[in-house]
Amino acid sequence: MAFVIDTSAPSAETQKIAAEELRETPENVAAGLKELKDLLAADTSITYDTSDDFLMIFLRPTKFYAKSAYELMKRIADFKKKHYELFGELSPEMEKDVFMNTDVLNIFPNRDHKGRRILMVKMGGNWKPSEISTDQILKILYMLHLAAMLEPETQIRGAVVIMDYKDMGMKQVTAVSPGFAMKLMTFIQEAMPLRLKEIHMVNNPMLFNMVWKIIKPLVKEKLNKRIHFHGSKMDSLHGFIPPSHLPEDYGGQLPKINYGGKDWYPAVEGHLAHFERWRKCGKN
Template sequence: MENKTEEFNIRVGYISDATLKLAETELRETPEIREAAIKELRKLLHASPDLNYRDDDEFLVVFLRACHFYPESALKKMKSIASFRKDYAHLVRGLQLEPFKEKFMHGNTINVLKNCDQLGRRVMLINSGGAWDPAFVSSDETFQLLYGAHLVAQLEPESQVRGVVCILDFEGLSFKQLKALTPNYLLRLLSFIQDAFPLRLKEVHVVKQPYIFKALWSLAKPMIQEKLRNRINFHGDDMKSLHKFIEPDYLPRDFGGYLPTIDYGGKEWYEAVEIHKDYIGEWAELGPAKW
């Protein structure tokens, strides 16, 4: 039975014929190129004693798909990730799922739509406004939850090829959240997205941001590279603007869509993620050979 259910499930091992065709068109992925690229990346990895990664085909393909099957670019991405992990070892080294269970289930900071969008992309929701209580889930813990979520997303071949979309919901943003969104936090988050994210981040949508969001943006904007800046879209309360990117048939009423209002979150997703806790645990020591 194909593991293709989108709702509260990680689609490990599943990739559709349409997605394979897309991979060939957008990522140069053919059986011949794939085989040669894996072989070359494995060779490059073995010649890099400063790195500590698995070298099996399935693992290497995550990075190759992110880099259009150019082995040298994939190795560069792996080095960048290792460097990031070393810089922020206090947050990512030894990261395990179990200690975050309560905050994952009840923190209401990170969620994923239970359906993909019209282009087959996962849509991640990050509540950065009034729905987020920094006293319950700190900014550091929010980052750790996001980091764990991206590790699990790597396991989906569909997401490796089609990429992911992120909606940042700032509804109800107050000084309580602004205080937690420090320059150091923003620098870490943007460094992660721009330098250490081995998935194709296709779009970022900022919605329902109030006036005080301008203060946050003024801090973040100088740190954002052109590639990411071109993928960030600001919509405010204009959901029709969002619908130019994600069709309303695939969005809940929370974002002006036709699907029911979101009544699920980490509690419903936790079981699907917990199945892969060993993968998160394995990543706890990957990256740099020496910390």
């Protein structure tokens, strides 16, 4: 199965969504780009690529309010500096083995009924913390978000996440430390320039409550409203994503998942220049 990172211009339908939801009009785009470039030029503490296509990554999720985009870029730079050992010099080649041989993180080849990217994170029994650390999960997640931000369709329509905890045991529970939870929640809520529309928790056993006790205090109101718990009830998940856009694994009509990192790593590898461009961004 061939995965593709779609860098083409947004469709007419998506452009309409951008105008209605993100204030994306020619006038707002021009004004937003100019103001954001001026703000970045006046700030010698951070460095970012200032090409129009790159700045659109930050203007879209902040609805073309340049000051909000600038504040987002500063938070991203701060997060990257604080966790430089994880993200500062990160490239796909560094974690290629994990990319190629894990099914902890996966991307559906199809979008959902609203045109959103679907990311699946399996942190149940299939995840062996002794083989794949939480830091490695964070690195892969970080690189996947860098790849997703290349897609104008995803910049506008956003993404949803399915967190699958099937067969979660104490090995997985004890691996989810407060430090990991803090880094994950800070990244998602403060330093990720993507429109995260929904997070769906599925197959979560009673043991998951121990994990949620660690994470819940860190979840802000905006994100909390977008988190949905379904347990093993796939019909509950179908209330958000119809079966027509889900694989059999989740009660859907699409074929069972038989793809993984080995299939979508080549697509990521085809955009190494973007990862290098991102590596140069951040605090001076």
